[in-house]
Amino acid sequence: MATRALLAVIYASPNRCYISPSRIKIQSLTCSSSSHYYQRQSRKNHRIARSYSSDSDSSVLQPPDVARLAQTARISLTPAEIEECETKIRRVIDWFGQLQQVDVNSVEPAIRAEMDGGNLREDAPETFDNRDSIRASIPSFEDAYLKVPKILNKE
């Protein structure tokens, strides 16, 4: 999960809203590391997908580890919640399994409904007028900064 903006440094000049370069660096690290990981996994994917598609039982893929998923999704769950979730999620994932029965050989994945192309805007920043209202929504705000606790590196 990409690291979100931790600090938005709003400079003294009132018409500029500038995201600190350290945030951009963190994001690009995350992106490149995940694509590298994905490449390593792609052969594994093929193996799994092939075995999956020939198996009517949907349990070839690792069942969901709810505690780990919760950590990835940055959601804290009580042990009771984990247990409840686990049962429900497993049933749903099993049910997803029926999609494996479908012959999708040479079918293009559809990202969304068909659309007109070329809806890109100018790569030019615009000022938002109602910045006070944005500031008012920020839970912890001090001077020009959003206040957040420190990050601790995980072992």
Place this chain on the structure above:
Amino acid sequence: MLSTLQPPRSLSLLPLRRLRNSKTIVSAASSTTSVISPPQSQILTTRRSLLSGETTAAEIAKSYLSRIRLTEPQLKCFLHVSENVLKDAQEIDQRIAKGEELGPLAGVLIGVKDNICTQGMPSTAASRILEHYRPPFDATAVKKIKELGGIVVGKTNMDEFGMGSTTEASAFQVTANPWDLSRVPGGSSGGSAAAVAARQCMVSLGSDTGGSVRQPASFCGVVGLKPTYGRVSRFGLMAYASSLDVIGCFGSTVADAGMLLHAISGYDRFDSTSSKQDVPEFQSQFLSVDHFESKPLNGVKVGIIRETLEDGVDSGVRSATQEAASHLEALGCVLTEVSLPSFSLGLPAYYVIASSESSSNLSRYDGVRYGNQVMAEELNKLYECSRGEGFGGEVKMRILMGTYALSAGYYDAYYKRAQQVRTLIRKDFKAALEQNDILISPAAPSAAYKIGEKKDDPLAMYAGDIMTVNVNLAGLPAMVLPCGLVEGGPSGLPVGLQMIGAAFDEEKLLKVGHIFEQTLKGSSFVPPLLANVP
């Protein structure tokens, strides 16, 4: 919108629950007197009475506010009622007094689903994580409504972040169905549908990701219109599943839903998925019934989707749909049965895609820039606790499922595969719509069920989406309008007919729907609750 576990016909992994057999009552069994004349557009009626001086916007607003006060304790449609309704109405009256030009929605009272941003008014998506959030901007759809003179009455209740079919997943309250207070109004736009049904507002906005406008329209006996993906800007709609979400319209007549849709449609530079297709003048479709020819829909080809009338659909709903099909035939339509072979795959494909996309979209709710924050000593803990405490159970489950389906090693098996199934579904629809002008089906397998009946049984809840999700996957426009009543509640429960059109062909849907509605005999779709409310 919560979808569920209806297994495909050929692979019954889970037992299908047999829904209660019920007979259709198509005659006006409601306790209100049967209305002989067809339903009138509230938008046009309002405009006429304001321009003629018969009444003022302020008087109209007062009567609606009074009805809200009387019915809200039982219905709980609104999470927030605007403090500015009267002031906005008075401004319209001042403009009338000065002889200024009035927008087409002048004085029209509009409810807005709470996942659509309204500047300065709370917008919570019915979630604790956004409990006191007031957006700094209006959604484009809201901005357009205001520019045309519409008055936002308030923010309506919904299932949290759009994930549900009953409003029971709202963090704040459960909305009751105006036809039977012990039943659900549908969801996730249950508040918007119920508010229009109970005449707490004239029209309302909802959102439809897997049927969240169409199913509550059916349950509440109102018109629900889902536009083509890209027809209406999603800017300001809190994203649930970005490739499926649309903003939709509720009205008590097809004309009202259509006029509201026209008001909010059009390209928006703030939404890169919004379409540059022209928006036709829908109004030309809403002729008065006196001007109809004898077979006003002569030659219109209608395909009835075979897979939607099989097992698992309440017999009352099936009868109502078949009678609606006969009514269309009497109007001159040519009816054939069509088959969509990929139909049953829609539900699991939808669920994979929606969970996956929602897990990404809801990552922005981290307690840092807006919403409720649970302070902690470490940043990740702040995220985890803010989200853990702010999100409801259903939302958490969906996010976790989406996280799973998108994880490295699983992406191809789930998300990509669901996208491929989406292609198959789109192809089937395209083929069917090349042979037919519109397709029809029931909107839901049953009428409204009891509050709490399916809350603990996700399988049963999910089965209800089977009629609607495929339309979102294909990005097509669809409309649900009341076509009959079935047994249940004090005076019957409404059932809706779903009409599906080709991409960007809302005009045809509105034409057929309007003529169908204006010529439908025998049913009054005014809930009995209103019999004693002025």
